[in-house]
Amino acid sequence: MNKTQPIQIRQSEGLPQIQIAPSLLSANFANLAEEICKVEEGGADLLHVDVMDGHFVPNITIGPPVVQSLKAVTRIPLDVHLMIEHPEDFFEDFRQAGADILTIHQEVCHHLHRSIQAIKEKGMKAGVAINPSTPVHILDCILSEVDQVVIMSVNPGFGGQQFIPFALSKIREVRNMIRQAGLDDKVSILVDGGIKLDNCLSVAQAGANIIVLGSGIFHTPDPTATVKKVRGLIEMGQP
Numbered sequence: 001m002n003k004t005q006p007i008q009i010r011q012s013e014g015l016p017q018i019q020i021a022p023s024l025l026s027a028n029f030a031n032l033a034e035e036i037c038k039v040e041e042g043g044a045d046l047l048h049v050d051v052m053d054g055h056f057v058p059n060i061t062i063g064p065p066v067v068q069s070l071k072a073v074t075r076i077p078l079d080v081h082l083m084i085e086h087p088e089d090f091f092e093d094f095r096q097a098g099a100d101i102l103t104i105h106q107e108v109c110h111h112l113h114r115s116i117q118a119i120k121e122k123g124m125k126a127g128v129a130i131n132p133s134t135p136v137h138i139l140d141c142i143l144s145e146v147d148q149v150v151i152m153s154v155n156p157g158f159g160g161q162q163f164i165p166f167a168l169s170k171i172r173e174v175r176n177m178i179r180q181a182g183l184d185d186k187v188s189i190l191v192d193g194g195i196k197l198d199n200c201l202s203v204a205q206a207g208a209n210i211i212v213l214g215s216g217i218f219h220t221p222d223p224t225a226t227v228k229k230v231r232g233l234i235e236m237g238q239p
Contacts, residue, residue, distance in 0.1 A: 042227025
């Protein structure tokens with residue numbers, strides 16, 4: 001890649017500034033408050049919180065009580081990603097816990113529009129996530145109703161996986177859908193899974209404006225410095 005090549009997604013094009021969302025799934029759970037402080041100092045924009053139930057994905061993580069504890073130690077918005085069956089049963093619990101953004105999976109929602117509206121009625125922003133094998137055309141009817149689309153660039157369930165390359169074409173396709181619908185100022189694209197220093201710029205160039213990094217931040221020697229470096233790589237457009 002030419003090191004002087006500018007990124008394709010710029011705030012001057014009417015898009016929101018690209019945001020960095022560290023994923024707490026890869027943080028040290030014994031010292032979450034300290035881990036949050038590190039990424040806050042680096043300038044993180046959101047905290048990405050993965051909620052897994054052991055059914056929709058093969059892992060179990062945290063629930064509303066932990067989200068409530070996180071809310072007490074940070075002012076950064078909490079982006080809560082529900083990778084669970086029957087997510088609608090827990091909307092109110094996560095609202096009370098302090099979730100600012102609640103994302104649900106298209107693959108588990110029989111009445112996706114109803115569920116998105118229920119999230120928004122509770123005062124939270126609403127997102128819809130799609131797994132790597134889910135085609136983007138399923139978003140056609142719901143795109144104007146959501147605040148963010150989450151494109152999974154790994155198969156959900158575990159941190160530390162490798163980025164799936166064809167996710168880049170899905171990001172481009174969704175960005176074109178959003179642009180054609182005139183929704184660039186309303187709908188964000190969040191990409192989650194396998195993003196590190198060596199590919200964060202490519203993800204931004206493809207059209208993402210929220211980038212989730214888990215092990216790519218928390219498994220580095222200095223998470224504070226890594227957040228700053230990711231920001232620099234994206235803003236300067238240089239690897």
